[in-house]
Structures are given as C-alpha cells and as structure tokens.
Amino acid sequence: MQVKDALDKYGRSPDKLIGAMLAYQNSTPCNYLTEDDIREFAKETGLPESRVHSVASFYSLLSTKPRGKYIVQVCYDVPCYVNDSLNLVKELERMLKAKMGETTEDGLFTLEYSSCLGCCDKAPAMQIGENLYGSLTKEKLSDILTEYRRKRHE
Ligand code: FES
Structure with a gap:
C-alpha cells in the first residue's frame, strides 16, 4: 500500500489521519512510519509536517521505530x-x-x-x-x- 492509497481509502481530512496512518503502517513490513512517510502524509493532506509527526508519536498504535511483524x-x-x-x-x-x-x-x-x-x-x-x-x-x-x-x- 502507498500513502496515497491509504488516504484515498480513509479520506484526507484531519479526523481521518490516524486511520489512514494505521492502515498504511500495518501494510509495511516493519510496522512503522518513516520520516519520508510522515512527510508524504503531510504533503498529501496539506497538514504541517510537525502535526503529522506529533500524531505518529502520540498514539501508541503508531510507531516511528521499526517493529516486528x-x-x-x-x-x-x-x-x-x-x-x-x-x-x-x-x-x-x-x-x-x-x-x-x-x-x-x-x-x-x-x-x-x-x-x-x-x-x-x-x-x-x-x-x-x-x-x-x-x-x-x-x-x-x-x-x-x-x-x-x-x-x-x-
Ligand atoms: S484492564 Fe481492561 S483489559 Fe486489562
């Protein structure tokens, strides 16, 4: 899954961001979001990168570090x-x-x-x-x- 695919599926409004990030993250082999992923979510949604980053760091279901399958x-x-x-x-x-x-x-x-x-x-x-x-x-x-x-x- 690409970042764009997750956003197409879940929507691009701020309230849909967590669901889209979670779906995308779960499709990655190491279950996490890279800095490039976060930049792409920000670009695609028009949200500030800092805001997307704080969502990724705050919610325990999301991770910015590689994890197991x-x-x-x-x-x-x-x-x-x-x-x-x-x-x-x-x-x-x-x-x-x-x-x-x-x-x-x-x-x-x-x-x-x-x-x-x-x-x-x-x-x-x-x-x-x-x-x-x-x-x-x-x-x-x-x-x-x-x-x-x-x-x-x-
Ligand atoms: S305290 Fe509710 S499931 Fe553990």
Missing part, C-alpha cells in the same frame, strides 16, 4: 495487573527472549505495554494485531505464540 500488546491496567499480568510479561519475555519494548531477533514479535483492551473480565489480557486474548495462562501463551510462528509465512 506481530505487535504483542500486554494490558497493564489495574484489573490485569491484579490478575497477574506481571507474570504474563515475565513469561512472554522468557519465551521470546526479548524484553518489553524490544523486537525478537527473528523480527517476528515486538513486545509492548497497552492500556485497557476492553476485556477486563478476562484479565490478564493481551492483543496481537486485531486479535484479543484473555484469561491467559502459560500454556495458552505458548499455544498462541506457536500459532503465530506457524503462520509467519502466510
């Missing part, structure tokens, strides 16, 4: 925290051999914290792309990661 976002809000999300994070870091904020050596997963994912009744929870996972245990976590590793070439 799959973004693993672990909820760290109170309901998940009291339901052992800390151990979930430790387990993820151990299984993926990467710390929170890092990308695995094979470039497949990036670990990030997230605010509430809207499924507190299934705490602890995490999200990979658009898929939500709740009531997580070590076993479930292992199965989920295995499934993503299996479909990495799809």
Whole structure:
C-alpha cells in the first residue's frame, strides 16, 4: 500500500489521519512510519509536517521505530495487573527472549505495554494485531505464540 492509497481509502481530512496512518503502517513490513512517510502524509493532506509527526508519536498504535511483524500488546491496567499480568510479561519475555519494548531477533514479535483492551473480565489480557486474548495462562501463551510462528509465512 502507498500513502496515497491509504488516504484515498480513509479520506484526507484531519479526523481521518490516524486511520489512514494505521492502515498504511500495518501494510509495511516493519510496522512503522518513516520520516519520508510522515512527510508524504503531510504533503498529501496539506497538514504541517510537525502535526503529522506529533500524531505518529502520540498514539501508541503508531510507531516511528521499526517493529516486528506481530505487535504483542500486554494490558497493564489495574484489573490485569491484579490478575497477574506481571507474570504474563515475565513469561512472554522468557519465551521470546526479548524484553518489553524490544523486537525478537527473528523480527517476528515486538513486545509492548497497552492500556485497557476492553476485556477486563478476562484479565490478564493481551492483543496481537486485531486479535484479543484473555484469561491467559502459560500454556495458552505458548499455544498462541506457536500459532503465530506457524503462520509467519502466510
Ligand atoms: S484492564 Fe486489562 S483489559 Fe481492561
């Protein structure tokens, strides 16, 4: 997808910018927006580059740094925290051999914290792309990661 394609699809008004940037970012191999991308969004929308840049830096769904193919976002809000999300994070870091904020050596997963994912009744929870996972245990976590590793070439 090109920047222009994302804007054609979502619209060029300021309120459509996040959706267009997210769609474009998700189509890139390393899940992030380069400085050139930001300049192009500014040029195509007529918005100041500084404004586009601040949108890209502010929203946690957008990134200006290269990330893995799959973004693993672990909820760290109170309901998940009291339901052992800390151990979930430790387990993820151990299984993926990467710390929170890092990308695995094979470039497949990036670990990030997230605010509430809207499924507190299934705490602890995490999200990979658009898929939500709740009531997580070590076993479930292992199965989920295995499934993503299996479909990495799809
Ligand atoms: S607090 Fe974790 S999903 Fe709401």
